[in-house]
Amino acid sequence: xxxxxxxxxxxxxxxxxxxxxxxxxxxxxxxxxxxxxxxxxxxxxxxxxxxxxxxxxxxxxxxxxxxxxxxxxxxxxxxxxxxxxxxxxxxxxxxxxxxxxxxxxxxxxxxxxxxxxxxxxxxxxxxxxxxxxxxxxxxxxxxxxxxxxxxxxxxxxxxxxxxxxxxxxxxxxxxxxxxxxxxxxxxxxxxxxxxxxxxxxxxxxxxxxxxxxxxxxxxxxxxxxxxxxxxxxxxxxxxxxxxxxxxxxxxxxxxxxxxxxxxxxxxxxxxxxxxxxxxxxxxxxxxxxxxxxxxxxxxxxxxxxxxxxxxxxxxxxxxxxxxx
Amino acid sequence: xxxxxxxxxxxxxxxxxxxxxxxxxxxxxxxxxxxxxxxxxxxxxxxxxxxxxxxxxxxxxxxxxxxxxxxxxxxxxxxxxxxxxxxxxxxxxxxxxxxxxxxxxxxxxxxxxxxxxxxxxxxxxxxxxxxxxxxxxxxxxxxxxxxxxxxxxxxxxxxxxxxxxxxxxxxxxxxxxxxxxxxxxxxxxxxxxxxxxxxxxxxxxxxxxxxxxxxxxxxxxxxxxxxxxxxxxxxxxxxxxxxxxxxxxxxxxxxxxxxxxxxxxxxxxxxxxxxxxxxxxxxxxxxxxxxxxxxxxxxxxxxxxxxxxxxxxxxxxxxxxxxx
Numbered sequence: 001x002x003x004x005x006x007x008x009x010x011x012x013x014x015x016x017x018x019x020x021x022x023x024x025x026x027x028x029x030x031x032x033x034x035x036x037x038x039x040x041x042x043x044x045x046x047x048x049x050x051x052x053x054x055x056x057x058x059x060x061x062x063x064x065x066x067x068x069x070x071x072x073x074x075x076x077x078x079x080x081x082x083x084x085x086x087x088x089x090x091x092x093x094x095x096x097x098x099x100x101x102x103x104x105x106x107x108x109x110x111x112x113x114x115x116x117x118x119x120x121x122x123x124x125x126x127x128x129x130x131x132x133x134x135x136x137x138x139x140x141x142x143x144x145x146x147x148x149x150x151x152x153x154x155x156x157x158x159x160x161x162x163x164x165x166x167x168x169x170x171x172x173x174x175x176x177x178x179x180x181x182x183x184x185x186x187x188x189x190x191x192x193x194x195x196x197x198x199x200x201x202x203x204x205x206x207x208x209x210x211x212x213x214x215x216x217x218x219x220x221x222x223x224x225x226x227x228x229x230x231x232x233x234x235x236x237x238x239x240x241x242x243x244x245x246x247x248x249x250x251x252x253x254x255x256x257x258x259x260x261x262x263x264x265x266x267x268x269x270x271x272x273x274x275x276x277x278x279x280x281x282x283x284x285x286x287x288x289x290x291x292x293x294x295x296x297x298x299x300x301x302x303x304x305x306x307x308x309x310x311x312x313x314x315x316x317x318x319x320x321x322x323x324x
Numbered sequence: 325x326x327x328x329x330x331x332x333x334x335x336x337x338x339x340x341x342x343x344x345x346x347x348x349x350x351x352x353x354x355x356x357x358x359x360x361x362x363x364x365x366x367x368x369x370x371x372x373x374x375x376x377x378x379x380x381x382x383x384x385x386x387x388x389x390x391x392x393x394x395x396x397x398x399x400x401x402x403x404x405x406x407x408x409x410x411x412x413x414x415x416x417x418x419x420x421x422x423x424x425x426x427x428x429x430x431x432x433x434x435x436x437x438x439x440x441x442x443x444x445x446x447x448x449x450x451x452x453x454x455x456x457x458x459x460x461x462x463x464x465x466x467x468x469x470x471x472x473x474x475x476x477x478x479x480x481x482x483x484x485x486x487x488x489x490x491x492x493x494x495x496x497x498x499x500x501x502x503x504x505x506x507x508x509x510x511x512x513x514x515x516x517x518x519x520x521x522x523x524x525x526x527x528x529x530x531x532x533x534x535x536x537x538x539x540x541x542x543x544x545x546x547x548x549x550x551x552x553x554x555x556x557x558x559x560x561x562x563x564x565x566x567x568x569x570x571x572x573x574x575x576x577x578x579x580x581x582x583x584x585x586x587x588x589x590x591x592x593x594x595x596x597x598x599x600x601x602x603x604x605x606x607x608x609x610x611x612x613x614x615x616x617x618x619x620x621x622x623x624x625x626x627x628x629x630x631x632x633x634x635x636x637x638x639x640x641x642x643x644x645x646x647x648x
Contacts, residue, residue, distance in 0.1 A: 112443060112474060128615050129612060132597070132613065144619070151432055169497045173494045173497070288453060289456065291471060293468075294468025
């Protein structure tokens with residue numbers, strides 16, 4: 001194989017980029033002029049990406065479509081909203097450019113994050129950590145009374161993919177009753193699955209509803225006021241998918257009316273929510289700032305994932321986390 | 325069997341006590357004059373306990389030892405510190421009074437609570453829930469960088485009993501390297517066990533140290549300054565056993581020096597800590613007010629546990645959770 005040009009706009013420290021450069025030799029590493037930004041930032045793509053055979057990062061859609069030599073794009077996030085349009089899919093399909101994402105890097109962290117949410121809620125951690133109440137006092141009795149076991153409760157997962165699979169693995173010892181929603185069932189899912197059309201009755205029975213939907217036209221505001229009201233009274237809602245999938249005003253109403261027990265969100269729309277957003281005023285709404293996928297040494301794990309896929313690419317094997 | 329008199333000082337609502345009265349018939353239920361207090365309170369025992377054949381609750385040691393007809397004591401907590409003395413053990417041994425506790429009732433909740441602590445720490449929940457930082461900003465990068473996966477990390481459990489066993493079950497999908505400490509190994513433990521004398525080297529290697537020690541003469545301040553300093557730098561310390569097992573000033577020093585990464589405590593000595601206690605000033609110390617064993621409907625679960633043991637008692641079968 002001729003040496004290839006690999007462009008990346010990853011925000012990585014110099015030593016990691018040096019390591020990447022060595023690992024891909026004899027292929028050539030090409031970096032943008034300035035330093036990289038956040039993996040989620042929406043920056044103009046450096047024009048030298050046009051020389052690339054392979055891109056790792058977050059290039060603009062136009063830059064991908066106008067790139068004359070591009071043979072493979074690996075997106076450095078799990079989400080790939082900006083690329084997930086019929087026009088883009090058609091274009092890369094016609095050009096034979098495979099598109100992969102980095103969801104494998106984030107699956108474990110996201111699954112642990114949502115389980116952290118579920119247990120923090122069940123054990124009333126925000127309330128318990130904020131009080132100095134004595135044993136036997138009224139707030140203490142309430143805390144213990146409001147505490148729950150996850151064990152034996154029911155869970156509905158909207159969006160069956162690799163994060164859901166990992167979450168299901170982590171929950172195995174809790175013996176929860178789990179059902180998942182998937183656009184098209186493949187038959188190899190670890191739990192019973194329903195289509196979005198058939199999800200209503202199942203979701204109504206769940207003590208916990210976890211949203212891992214991607215951001216696309218079909219998922220926009222999928223969790224709306226009507227769906228929140230059909231959930232079981234006291235149900236707990238979690239979102240580690242994308243903020244746009246939730247009607248946030250309707251969520252605030254369902255929380256404030258006491259219909260939902262609590263919400264735990266790692267994603268919102270926009271991020272962060274403006275300081276005067278109603279969700280900040282909901283006592284039972286808990287928000288982390290889109291950190292579910294994070295872990296120490298994350299960029300190194302991203303690069304390792306890319307190198308593993310590069311080896312597959314060179315060997316002509318199927319790429320992992322291929323999304324188009 | 326002659327109808328027995330069963331005394332309880334459980335702080336239970338009237339309908340639960342009515343249910344208990346019906347369930348034990350033809351045995352007689354005897355209640356203290358006033359209403360019950362907290363299961364952890366240290367109240368004088370009602371004199372009519374002297375008529376009891378069986379006691380469920382938290383009677384004073386003297387009341388137990390002077391009780392002329394007592395045939396069985398079931399303590400309504402997992403801890404039984406006040407009874408755990410050589411003098412008491414000898415006295416009930418000589419009188420042939422079995423002593424059981426209610427640890428089964430609290431095992432699941434305690435195990436879920438400590439896993440909630442571990443995941444909240446790994447996913448930096450207190451820090452994440454307290455910030456509104458935007459994606460890509462310095463505090464956001466730090467949050468993601470400080471986040472961890474539990475997966476593959478190492479854990480040392482001090483105190484191998486039914487809570488530890490349940491925790492080990494819950495952690496199975498995380499594939500952690502787990503070692504436990506037990507005074508006398510029985511050979512049927514789910515993980516490798518070491519004695520307290522042989523624990524030092526093993527504890528030094530652990531990313532996480534969970535203290536589930538009971539409160540007795542041997543465990544007082546077992547976690548002292550020397551042990552904290554021998555732990556791995558950045559190790560996380562959890563206590564859901566008893567507060568007296570920890571030298572709290574030494575813990576504060578180990579936290580403030582940065583040697584320990586964080587502490588998560590459900591128990592302290594005393595409870596709550598006075599407002600001027602140094603541990604309240606440690607940013608990386610997280611305290612819940614002895615709620616690890618709690619769950620909604622807890623008293624009903626306690627009563628169910630007692631009724632199951634009463635059936636065993638009547639059938640002459642070994643009692644569950646027998647501690648003496």
